[in-house]
Amino acid sequence: MRPNVDPVEHLIALLAKLPGLGRRSARRAALRLLMDPETRMLPLAEALRSAAESVKKCRVCNNLDSRDPCSVCSDPERDAGLICVVEGVSDLWALERAHAHQGTYHVLGGTLSALAGTGPEELSVAPLLRRATEAREVILALPATVEGATTAHYLAERLEPGGVAVTRLAQGVPIGGALDVLDDGTLAAALKARR
Amino acid sequence: MRPNVDPVEHLIALLAKLPGLGRRSARRAALRLLMDPETRMLPLAEALRSAAESVKKCRVCNNLDSRDPCSVCSDPERDAGLICVVEGVSDLWALERAHAHQGTYHVLGGTLSALAGTGPEELSVAPLLRRATEAREVILALPATVEGATTAHYLAERLEPGGVAVTRLAQGVPIGGALDVLDDGTLAAALKARR
Structure with missing residues (x-):
């Protein structure tokens, strides 16, 4: 016992x-x-x-914060015309830790997946399209997976007719990354996108 | 931010x-x-x-339990004449999960260590000696480290004059353990203690 x-x-x-x-x-x-x-x-x-x-979900961007709208959305220093679209809150936090983005965010809540049955209605797509009408640029910071690429493609097709610029994260060799441990896909993409 | x-x-x-x-x-x-x-x-x-x-510390054996004395000490089915001495509560829980022991326990709260400055006063030694006067056998289930062996040696010297039988866990090859991944000390001990 x-x-x-x-x-x-x-x-x-x-x-x-x-x-x-x-x-x-x-x-x-x-x-x-x-x-x-x-x-x-x-x-x-x-x-x-x-x-x-x-802690509540931000009514604007779906971030989790003790304020609503969240501390990013309610910060007057942040550029509301530049929206970075991420899959989940953890991605938003990672970008904030990197101090890499001066604009605002939009948390999709997942990626499109035929397998998992996740359609655009399950994600925060409609609110993003509404926000994008007043934005200058939407950065699609979605994961470099098949689902992420599919979602980015779908969003770009819905966003671009509205006249907003749609960009994506650069792909390539991570900073400090040794070449010989990288996967073939990353190496090929980095070589192709050389500058 | x-x-x-x-x-x-x-x-x-x-x-x-x-x-x-x-x-x-x-x-x-x-x-x-x-x-x-x-x-x-x-x-x-x-x-x-x-x-x-x-959850409180059991006044008899130092186990952590919502009852005091703990559910082991207050179980009339358990053999109070057979005390198994362990270093910490996690060892007690491990032995209970194995259903390996029908007696009671005594949690020392550590092992003797000159380096860490842990003497007998820092451990629950005096209460063990008191309990041992009414016990038949004390099993020293201490870790197979230098400190564990030192502590077992010390306790045996203090316990044996009281007339209680003092035993230790058998050492050898773990059940299901492959020989080639075992350390030399375990292999040598298992060979020496062959039966």
Whole structure:
């Protein structure tokens, strides 16, 4: 018979559902937390509750933030005429960490996929088309996968008639990337797009 | 400027402190939770709070459980005359998962280490010696490291004069273990202890 069946088992089961944590590491994490209930466990519980209560989806770009419109959309320094379209919030965060984009974003919420049955209605396409009527340029920063390329193609076809400039991320060798570990597709694309 | 500085950054920082989660995976975990505040985030917050409030250290064996004495110590089916000494609660849980032990446990809370300055006073040695006076056998299930062996040696010297039988875990080839990936020490020990 396993001790601690109730609250500890329940906690481990919930932790094990987090991406990156298996059952084994969930157990280690739970144990570490249980060792310090006051300084580790309750603060984490409080941080979760407070984030769950304060974080909302931005009504403009679908970013997750404690403000709505989000801190990017409501920042007057950001260029609202330059919209960067990303698949998910994690991509938006990555671009923000890189301080790479001075405009605003639009989180699609996925990519088109016939296999997964994801059509344009499942994604935030209509709101993007509405926003694009007042934009100068839309950057399609979608993943370099078949679904990403299909989605970018579809969006470009819908956006371009409206007169907005549609651009895509450059493809090539990553900064600091060694050539011999890169896949053939990236190498071929980098060679073709040489400048 | 990074969006969501306040509650999300705080949550990511706390998640990143969990063993097994780096900053990158903490971010992924936080994002996954933020996607489902009602079904994922608040239940986890509640599970943490409830575990922090209900789980205590067992006054007998130092196990962590929602009961005190813990569910092992208070189980009348368990043999209180057979005490298995482990370094930490995770070892106790591992033995319980294996259904390998019918007696009770004693969690030392560490091993003796001159380097780390851990002496017998820092560990739960005195309570073990008291419990051992009423026990038939003490199994030293300590890690097969220098510190574990030192601690086992020390405990055996303190326990044996009391008349209790002191045993140790068998060492050898793990079940299902291929010989060619085992370290030399284990192989030599397994060969020496052949039967």
